């Protein structure tokens with residue numbers, strides 16, 4: 128974890144945060160649909176926690192609470208769906224995390240890119256951690272939804288061959304459509 132969370136820019140971030148507005152979500156209001164009853168988990172506060180409505184190809188695909196300083200996701204909320212299909216692995220990043228006015232859609236990441244406030248492929252190259260998806264590609268019902276899970280803001284460092292990723296995975300918020308319908312119909 129240390130390798131990935133060693134963000135050298137805590138000071139810079141506090142300045143940066145003040146200028147971000149508009150594009151990044153303040154409270155997931157643009158993508159509430161991914162939460163049970165439209166209500167995101169409460170009680171996690173602080174400027175370092177950044178709600179991201181994960182947008183890919185013009186559509187919100189899932190929602191992530193991202194920790195800017197540690198450069199890891201805390202949770203991703205998504206609608207469970209199943210489509211058996213493999214997609215090509217192309218990693219992406221969030222331009223909007225890098226500055227005001229940047230694209231609000233995730234974009235392809237270059238191997239050489241590095242960032243102050245979000246993880247890059249460089250954080251993982253040569254590290255003992257693999258990239259653990261929070262919103263898993265398996266649980267997505269369309270090709271674009273699967274492709275969208277390859278943003279590094281959906282990723283937590285997972286120690287290969289160990290259970291280190293489990294405590295993060297427990298925070299995964301499942302949103303089963305039929306569970307929601309069940310509650311709506313029976314309450």
Ligand SMILES: *[C@@H]1O[C@H](CO)[C@@H](O)[C@H](O)[C@H]1NC(C)=O
Nearest residue numbers: 183184185186270271272274
């Ligand atoms: C974007 O979405 C459109 C409409 O659903 C689809 O036809 C197209 O293939 C998608 N493009 C990419 C790059 O996923």
